[in-house]
Amino acid sequence: MRILVFANTPAHVHLYRHAVDRLESAGHDVLVLTREYACTTDLLDFFGLPYRRYGRHDTTAPSKPQLARELAEQAGRIVTESVRFRPDVIFGRGPYAALAGTVTRTPVVLVLDDEPGDFNHTVSRPFADCIISPAVTRRDLGDAHYTFDGFKECAYLHPEVFEPDEAVREYLGVDPEEPYALVRFNALDALHDAGLEGFTRDQRRDLLERLGERATVFVSDEGGEMDLQDLPARQYDLHPALIHDAMAEASLLVADTGTMVNEAALLGTPALRFRGTDDHEYGEFRELERVGIAEQFDEYDAVRDRSLELVGDPSASERWERRRREYVGDLVNLTELLVDVAEAGGSLERVDPSVRRSLHPQPRVGTSNRGSSASD
Structure with missing residues (x-):
């Protein structure tokens, strides 16, 4: 065929x-x-x-x-x-x-x-x-x-398809037990993103500064506009094909975009989505929230505080992984x-x-x- x-x-x-x-x-x-x-x-x-x-x-x-x-x-x-x-x-x-x-x-x-x-x-x-x-x-x-x-x-x-690359920590330059967070900033340039706003410039800086005090932070900036020179964060610079391997090992993912939150949740990584001005109710996020492997927030202060709470909680990843095993294998x-x-x-x-x-x-x-x- x-x-x-x-x-x-x-x-x-x-x-x-x-x-x-x-x-x-x-x-x-x-x-x-x-x-x-x-x-x-x-x-x-x-x-x-x-x-x-x-x-x-x-x-x-x-x-x-x-x-x-x-x-x-x-x-x-x-x-x-x-x-x-x-x-x-x-x-x-x-x-x-x-x-x-x-x-x-x-x-x-x-x-x-x-x-x-x-x-x-x-x-x-x-x-x-x-x-x-x-x-x-x-x-x-x-x-x-x-x-x-x-x-x-x-x-x-x-689980029947995904096989993580166990060397991803080596690629990222982080130690085996070193906690790290991935932060994804959306360019919001797709047709379905028209008129939407995510993290503001000041909110981005505040989030990175505070997370950087508790964990190593990697930033994936879709729009390529963030200047990280004076911030406690690194640019995520691995080949984009390795993002899911990096996500699977992360202690936390925070994003104002949808797909990566879905992905992190299905990998058992604590996943937080900042809705910004997006008031559409997505069925995927409601389901992921229902089973406890993703969370959504309308207010910046709430997503920031929850991020700091989770990245400082050494048992969070274990809880998310258990929920993932119980849910994802039946999909x-x-x-x-x-x-x-x-x-x-x-x-x-x-x-x-x-x-x-x-x-x-x-x-x-x-x-x-x-x-x-x-x-x-």
Whole structure:
């Protein structure tokens, strides 16, 4: 089979990388279409995935004429590459996957998470043959929408998939028992981040100064704007492919971005999310809070104080790891599911019944489901 995968962000690379490896090992022809954005192509190179670029995404906002020209050029490249590749099934999300499926008359599988509904979903949904999302999703995306018990991060952080690099402390230059914290600052430049604000400049400095008094602090600044010269913190400078290994060994993760909080929680690392001005209720975070492996805060003082409390508590990591073992092992290994759906050409009717049992038709709006009842 010929399988086309869209990986537009670093998170998408992680989502599909094990499935791509498995499919190639089984003799299938796989192509990843991607764009230059953050470390996306760095990750594709690191993991040795077969890819071609269709464009780039800059963090600076282009003018309307520039944006229109860039979108037209990217659409043209996607059409060219898709027609040339002749896929049997397409995986992705948003209008690009929909476009590729339309011009090649190929089944499209959308793998979504619990982000707010937006233009991307509105455009792509009518073209999807199959939509897969976590069971905590609280949206009704139609008859083709199926859910699974887990998170999109289960494709690469499920215990059956993730194998930590035990040398990561050596790479970071920290001692075997030395506590360290990871702090992630969001660039907030994605479409779904429009109008949102996270940590302010003063809050960032205050958090790093206070955490630095209790632990070694590594900063992952997506926007690249933080000057750490006079702060008790170091730039996280390992290859981005090692971030999950570093996260697994950390005593704490604090962030104003969503994905890394999900990841740390599933790895058993105390994970705190500062919501800032984001008042959307995400099903994933509600579920992670319900089982006690992530916490969210609306006020800066609260997240700062909780950070200091946890990083100074030597038993916190053990509690989080115990909760992780009790919860994560029962979740769906999403890589296994993606491989089976791909080999079935995107048709759930052709998926092995044992696999199909892990997928559930999304209840129509107004009926109960796991995500909506977790904290009602």
